[in-house]
Amino acid sequence: MNEIKIEISARHVHMTQNDLEQLFGEGYQLKPEKELSQPGQYASPDTVTLVGPKRQMENVRVLGPCRNLTQIEISKTDSYFLGINAPIRLSGKIIGSGAIKLVGPKGEIDLKEGAIVAKRHIHMNPTQAQKLGVSSGQNVKVAVEGQRALVFDQVEIRVHEDFDLAMHLDTDEANAAGIEKVGSGMIVG
């Protein structure tokens, strides 16, 4: 069985401890409100406002724990709404990505880069990769059934000890495939 659970990533922000403190105050610490499917990752209760040249979006969730890069993951729809550039990138590949302003309760940051649209991908651990016969960095095709059936190509396999099997789409992709909340797909190539 090559069936994969599909989760939808709504717009969110990962940030460095340093940027967190600039937005939320000195010594501020993220704390978990809700565990996510990837072990150790969580949604915090904290939110920021994304500010683009055209418009802004409030209540954008900060995920934890803090990382060594501040990264804003939005959909293409969001990028047009904000009026910013946001290239399609794998998480962490933010060099030359979109500029954006973040506003928190205690401060703001003008980022020269950091805004991306996440490239669609499947998280898994090495055991799961072996079982599925795929390897890290490989791109696969995933078929989704239903009223808006389609086959996603260019779905990147991401393997790490800390990952657990789940495919991540952004909201545009989920809507295009008719997926609400969670879905499932089959690796077909």
Add this chain to the structure above:
Amino acid sequence: MNEIKIEISARHVHMTQNDLEQLFGEGYQLKPEKELSQPGQYASPDTVTLVGPKRQMENVRVLGPCRNLTQIEISKTDSYFLGINAPIRLSGKIIGSGAIKLVGPKGEIDLKEGAIVAKRHIHMNPTQAQKLGVSSGQNVKVAVEGQRALVFDQVEIRVHEDFDLAMHLDTDEANAAGIEKVGSGMIVG
């Protein structure tokens, strides 16, 4: 060659002459501002505000000429933003579709139904259908290349003398496929 031009339908409204007059005033007439790809169809300079229980969207374009049904075509992203239900339907199939309020400069209308997310489709005339070996009502698969390559399934063929060859996607679908402004695809099944 089964290559098809792909156009993106941003949110828009078709309306009856009666509803037009309720929103824009007695005797109001739509006039073309920009011709669309489908012969006789045009964007008017007029816009309305879509009002849902959660939020509203301003400056939504009215397309002409007037039709015998008032129909609001939005994306799933838009439907979540507005807080309304909008099922995936072929144009014209609005029975039991989403309720929404329209606000114009001279009045407003509470519609019990009319809001849909357009089912993806390809317009063509009978000669083009014959050439492509497809028929009205058939569902085909269309492959899109690029960074967000995918194969759309459930793409409905719509044949009419007044149509010209073009595939229509909504903004979620176009974004999911990495299409900006216009794109192209191949019928692959």
